[in-house]
Amino acid sequence: MKIIQILCLVFTVPSFFFTACSDKHAYSNWDRSKFEVRMTDAPGNFESLKLSVVKVEAYLDGEGWIELSNKTESFDLLKLTNGKEVSLATDYNAKMGSYSKIKLTFDNSSGVFLDLYGAIKTDSMLGRGNARVELNWMGNNEVEIDINKELMAHADASVLLDFNVAQSIKQKNGKYMIKPMIQYLKNEKTGVKGKLNNDLYASVFLTNGSDTFSTYTNASGSFLLRGMEQGTYDFLMVPKSNHYTYGGVPDSYKIENVVLVDGEIKDMGTLTW
Numbered sequence: 001m002k003i004i005q006i007l008c009l010v011f012t013v014p015s016f017f018f019t020a021c022s023d024k025h026a027y028s029n030w031d032r033s034k035f036e037v038r039m040t041d042a043p044g045n046f047e048s049l050k051l052s053v054v055k056v057e058a059y060l061d062g063e064g065w066i067e068l069s070n071k072t073e074s075f076d077l078l079k080l081t082n083g084k085e086v087s088l089a090t091d092y093n094a095k096m097g098s099y100s101k102i103k104l105t106f107d108n109s110s111g112v113f114l115d116l117y118g119a120i121k122t123d124s125m126l127g128r129g130n131a132r133v134e135l136n137w138m139g140n141n142e143v144e145i146d147i148n149k150e151l152m153a154h155a156d157a158s159v160l161l162d163f164n165v166a167q168s169i170k171q172k173n174g175k176y177m178i179k180p181m182i183q184y185l186k187n188e189k190t191g192v193k194g195k196l197n198n199d200l201y202a203s204v205f206l207t208n209g210s211d212t213f214s215t216y217t218n219a220s221g222s223f224l225l226r227g228m229e230q231g232t233y234d235f236l237m238v239p240k241s242n243h244y245t246y247g248g249v250p251d252s253y254k255i256e257n258v259v260l261v262d263g264e265i266k267d268m269g270t271l272t273w
Contacts, residue, residue, distance in 0.1 A: 034156040035094035037068060037102060038087050040185075041080035042164040042215050049077040049165055052107035056089035059101035066095070072107070077163055081215070082193075082224040085160070094157075099149045102159060106141045106180065138170070138179035147184045160185045162227060166214070183227075190260055191226030194268030196237065205236040206258070230262040237271065 037056050052074040057065045069089030080086060088104070151157045167181040196202055196217050204223045206213045208231055217223045217237075235255040253273055260266055 033094060033096060033151055033153060035068060035089075035091045035099075035151055036087060036156070036158040037089045037161065038085045038158060039075075039080065039161045039163055039182075040083070040085045041077045042162055042166065042213075046078060046165065046169070048079075049169075051075065051077060053088050053104050054107050055103075055105040057103040057105075058094075058099045059103070060095060061098045061100055063095075063097070065103065068094070074107075077165055080163075081218050082222050088161075094151055096151050096153055099147060099151060099157075102145045102147055102161065102184070104143050104145070104161075104180075104182070106137075106143070108137055108141050133176045135169070135176050135178040138177045143180045143182055145182050145184055148186070160188045160227075185227035187229060187262065188226050189263050189265065190228055190230060191224065192235065192258065192260070192266045192268055193222070193224045195223070195270045196221040197270045197272045202237045202239050202253075205238070206233045207236070208233045224265070226265060228260060230260050233258050233260060235268065239273075 035058065037058075052072050054070070054072050055067065056069045057067050060066050068091045071089075073086065073088050075086045145161060147159055149157050149159055162183050162185050164181045164183070168178055170177045170179065191213075192206060198221070202217050204215050204217065204225060206225050206228065208228075211228065213225050213228055215223055215225050235258045237253040238251065253271065255268075258266065258268075
């Protein structure tokens with residue numbers, strides 16, 4: 001953050017000296033705290049999606065956009081699953097107040113390894129066929145996300161953003177497009193986790209009729225969904241398309257009336273089809 005000094009007067013008194021500076025951006029340490037922005041991923045059925053964030057800003061109500069970081073952070077979104085995160089910005093000198101938006105500016109150059117054959121590829125399979133597909137950005141590479149975060153003195157604040165890969169990638173006229181769909185996880189400590197004890201990859205859904213949250217199991221069958229309000233949900237797992245032909249495997253696995261408690265990650269245990 002740039003600090004512009006408008007007026008500085010030096011007063012001398014018999015016992016000590018002090019400096020009084022008039023500057024709307026020059027705040028004392030008493031009205032500043034740490035503000036961190038992190039990102040996790042609701043994954044898609046792709047090999048990898050490598051992106052870079054080149055600037056992070058936060059909107060302070062009554063004042064405007066404040067730059068938290070202009071350092072480039074590069075990451076593979078498909079590795080940010082099951083609780084893994086990346087820190088995009090940490091401002092140890094952020095001003096107190098109410099923040100209502102986060103703005104991320106992405107580097108325009110990116111690539112994604114798509115799962116064109118309906119199976120998760122290993123590194124040894126990359127390069128076969130038409131695995132690598134370059135993405136085209138749809139619209140601006142700046143993304144604004146609504147948040148609701150109050151930063152108070154000596155009380156650090158952290159914002160967790162969820163990048164929904166499956167909803168962010170579109171195919172049109174043979175080309176693959178990217179338009180980042182990112183949401184603020186207000187209740188990151190509320191959700192479900194578990195593991196699928198089969199040689200299957202599956203989509204995982206949690207719905208209460210009006211809101212639906214989704215993710216995929218990883219290579220070990222584990223999953224984590226968080227960010228929902230407490231309440232009663234239906235839990236659903238659906239095997240990915242390449243596994244539909246497996247003998248004896250149902251097309252879905254459903255558990256109704258799963259109760260989530262605020263501040264708890266409910267462990268669904270090990271599930272078997």
